[in-house]
Amino acid sequence: MKHYICLFLILSLCLSLASCSVKKDSSELNASLATEEASTSLPKPDFDTAEFSKEFMDENGRVVYTVKAKLPKFSGNIPENINTYLNGFVYGIFEDACETAESNIANAASFMDAQHLENPWARSFDYDINFCDGRFLSFTVKDYFTMYNSENLEPDMHGYTFDIIKGVPCTLLDFSYENYSFENVAQILVDEFICDDVSNVFYNGAPLTDEQREIVQSVVNPENFYLTDTGIGFYFSKSSINPSHYGTFISNYTWDEVAVVLKMPA
Numbered sequence: 001m002k003h004y005i006c007l008f009l010i011l012s013l014c015l016s017l018a019s020c021s022v023k024k025d026s027s028e029l030n031a032s033l034a035t036e037e038a039s040t041s042l043p044k045p046d047f048d049t050a051e052f053s054k055e056f057m058d059e060n061g062r063v064v065y066t067v068k069a070k071l072p073k074f075s076g077n078i079p080e081n082i083n084t085y086l087n088g089f090v091y092g093i094f095e096d097a098c099e100t101a102e103s104n105i106a107n108a109a110s111f112m113d114a115q116h117l118e119n120p121w122a123r124s125f126d127y128d129i130n131f132c133d134g135r136f137l138s139f140t141v142k143d144y145f146t147m148y149n150s151e152n153l154e155p156d157m158h159g160y161t162f163d164i165i166k167g168v169p170c171t172l173l174d175f176s177y178e179n180y181s182f183e184n185v186a187q188i189l190v191d192e193f194i195c196d197d198v199s200n201v202f203y204n205g206a207p208l209t210d211e212q213r214e215i216v217q218s219v220v221n222p223e224n225f226y227l228t229d230t231g232i233g234f235y236f237s238k239s240s241i242n243p244s245h246y247g248t249f250i251s252n253y254t255w256d257e258v259a260v261v262l263k264m265p266a
Contacts, residue, residue, distance in 0.1 A: 044077060044134060045074045045075070045086075045137065046077055047073060047075070047129065047132075048072075048075070049073060049127075050070075050087075051069065052067075052094045053066070054066070054067050054101075056098075056102060056108075056120075058105055058108075058109040062109070064109045064112060065101040065121045065123075066120050066121070067094065067098050068123075068124045068125070069093070069125035070126050070127065071091075071093060071125060071127055071141065072127055073087055073090070074086045074087055078164050079167075081167065082167040086137070086162065086164075086167075093125065097125070100123075104121070108120060108121040119148065121146070121147050122144075123143070123144065123145045125144070126141075126142045126155075128140045130159070130226040130227060130228055130233075131161075131228055131229065134164075135164065135165055136161060137161070137164050138160070138162075138226045138228075139226070140158065141158050142155035142156075142157050143156040143157070155248065156248070157248045158235065159224055159225050159226030159233070159234075159235060161225065172185045172222055172225065172262070174265070175263060176263075177261070177263070180261070185222070186222040187217075188260070189222050189261065190216060191213070191217075193251065193257075194251055195208055195213055197249075198216050201238075202241060215241060216241060219237070219240040224236065227264075228252060230255065231252065231253050231255045231257065231258065232255070232258065232262060233251060233252040235248055236248070
């Protein structure tokens, strides 16, 4: 019976985490902070690390879930309102994780009891700055989760890219050619580039079957991207392609390689 309870709790948690995302309504995300007089370039923003943590207790006062985060904190060189927006966006990642923890207090407590565990469920965040110039800022957030106080965890990774002149998040359409729709860009990237990488990593370079291509197309989120000094990269979960694998799949391309569909704006 405990085995079935644990499986149910794990499934419930996965569904909860899958539904969690940084809560920014469309009006906020699309509201440009730029003025008509804004230039096309700014000095690079300064950044440091902000640390946040919170514990969640069950009805008996036992800590059953912890959330800790090391996330970028931006300051200086760019307009204060854009600094404020970026830091608010980043803090929203921690806030969303706390909401997920709050909604899973009972699940975590029941799991700890069923498994006779003393360590709480734990979620933590770290980050890397991937690209930063006078126009674009791109960073990766690494999201770790454990029910067993495990070490050497593989994180889920999400890339965030911003236009720091306008103070808004970027989409792939910001780097695509005119008259392309998001569906066009996503299809070309997945079909012509990412499927080949999946073939090389999972299937020794053999062409993907129609079923395998459908799996890749269904699980790859082309908006989970980041910029590099030479091009663009994408993240997605290896286990979503093949359950026998774990960790994060990383695909990097130079601008020359993806020139058929993407380019860095001049």
